[in-house]
Amino acid sequence: MIDLLRTFLAVVDGGGVTPAAAALNMSQAAASQQVKRLEEMLGCRLFERVGRRLVLAPAGERLLAQAQRLVSQADELLSTMRRPAFEGEVRLGVPYDIIGSFVPGILRRFARAQPRVRVSLVCEDSRVVRQQLRSGGCDLALTTETECGRHGETLRTDRLVWVGVPGGDAHLKDPLPVSLGAPTCVFRPVAIEALGKAGRDWRAVCEVSRLEPVHAAIEAGLAVAPLLRSSVPERFEILGREARLPALPEFQINLYAPPGPSPAARDLAEHVRAAFLTAGRGAVGYNN
Known part of the structure; x- marks a missing residue:
C-alpha cells in the first residue's frame, strides 16, 4: 500500500506518469500499473487528464494529505529502525x-x-x-x-x-x-x-x-x-x-x-x- 501511495504522490509532484517513473527509478508501465491498482483498491478515479498533464480528481484531492502523512510516517519508521542506537x-x-x-x-x-x-x-x-x-x-x-x-x-x-x-x-x-x-x-x-x-x-x-x-x-x-x-x-x-x-x-x-x-x-x-x-x-x- 505504501509503495502505491508513494507512486501516487510522485505522479502528483511530476504532473504525469513518465516523470513519476523516472523519479522512482521504475518503468512507465510499472508506475501506471501501480496507479491503476490504487484506484481499484479505493474504488475511485484519482486523476483526470488536462492536456498532457494529469491533475487530481476530487477523490485524489481527498487522498493527498493522508497519503503524504502515511508515506512520511512510513519513511520515519524505516529510518528509525535502520538507524543504529546511540547512548550519551x-x-x-x-x-x-x-x-x-x-x-x-x-x-x-x-x-x-x-x-x-x-x-x-x-x-x-x-x-x-x-x-x-x-x-x-x-x-x-x-x-x-x-x-x-x-x-x-x-x-x-x-x-x-x-x-x-x-x-x-x-x-x-x-x-x-x-x-x-x-x-x-x-x-x-x-x-x-x-x-x-x-x-x-x-x-x-x-x-x-x-x-x-x-x-x-x-x-x-x-x-x-x-x-x-x-x-x-x-x-x-x-x-x-x-x-x-x-x-x-x-x-x-x-x-x-x-x-x-x-x-x-x-x-x-x-x-x-x-x-x-x-x-x-x-x-x-x-x-x-
Missing part, C-alpha cells in the same frame, strides 16, 4: 528567537529514534552559541545570521519583520517604542541601523533576548519588535508598509557542527536537516 549526551546550542518555532518537533522525533541519548539545550544569542561551539560548550549549533560562516549549512532563509499586537498603536508613537534584544542579539544592530537610515527616533522598552518579556511588551501594546517571520506567534501581526517602519533584511538559519562529531551528534544533525527539508525548507548552501 548531545549539547545543542539554539538562539532564543527560533527555539520555540523549530526545536520541539526535532527533539520529539530524535527522542523517539534515540531514547538513550540525552539532549541538553544551550539557549543563548547566536553569537554566544557559536562561541560555545568553538570552546566545546556545545556539540551542534543552530544560529540566525545574515551570512553563513565556515563549516556552516544554511537550512532556511527568512526575513526579519516588525511585529505588533493587532489593533495596537505602538508603531505610531514618536519616539518609536521598540523591544530589542541584548547587546549580543544579532537582530539589535540591524533594527537600529534600519531605524537610523529611515530617520525614525526610537526608545528601548525591553533589552533582553529571552522572548517572554519581548512578547509581553508586544502583547501589552507597549512596543513593536523585530522577529523572524516564521517565529511570529499567531496572536501578533506583522506590520506592513502602512506602519511606516523601515524594511529589514533576510536572515539565514544555519547549522554548525565541528569536525569529528560524535555518532549521536551526527544523528541529531541529520534530524535537524530532515526537519527543515520535510517542511519545504531545504538546505541551500554549504560553506567549506
Whole structure:
C-alpha cells in the first residue's frame, strides 16, 4: 500500500506518469500499473487528464494529505529502525528567537529514534552559541545570521519583520517604542541601523533576548519588535508598509557542527536537516 501511495504522490509532484517513473527509478508501465491498482483498491478515479498533464480528481484531492502523512510516517519508521542506537549526551546550542518555532518537533522525533541519548539545550544569542561551539560548550549549533560562516549549512532563509499586537498603536508613537534584544542579539544592530537610515527616533522598552518579556511588551501594546517571520506567534501581526517602519533584511538559519562529531551528534544533525527539508525548507548552501 505504501509503495502505491508513494507512486501516487510522485505522479502528483511530476504532473504525469513518465516523470513519476523516472523519479522512482521504475518503468512507465510499472508506475501506471501501480496507479491503476490504487484506484481499484479505493474504488475511485484519482486523476483526470488536462492536456498532457494529469491533475487530481476530487477523490485524489481527498487522498493527498493522508497519503503524504502515511508515506512520511512510513519513511520515519524505516529510518528509525535502520538507524543504529546511540547512548550519551548531545549539547545543542539554539538562539532564543527560533527555539520555540523549530526545536520541539526535532527533539520529539530524535527522542523517539534515540531514547538513550540525552539532549541538553544551550539557549543563548547566536553569537554566544557559536562561541560555545568553538570552546566545546556545545556539540551542534543552530544560529540566525545574515551570512553563513565556515563549516556552516544554511537550512532556511527568512526575513526579519516588525511585529505588533493587532489593533495596537505602538508603531505610531514618536519616539518609536521598540523591544530589542541584548547587546549580543544579532537582530539589535540591524533594527537600529534600519531605524537610523529611515530617520525614525526610537526608545528601548525591553533589552533582553529571552522572548517572554519581548512578547509581553508586544502583547501589552507597549512596543513593536523585530522577529523572524516564521517565529511570529499567531496572536501578533506583522506590520506592513502602512506602519511606516523601515524594511529589514533576510536572515539565514544555519547549522554548525565541528569536525569529528560524535555518532549521536551526527544523528541529531541529520534530524535537524530532515526537519527543515520535510517542511519545504531545504538546505541551500554549504560553506567549506
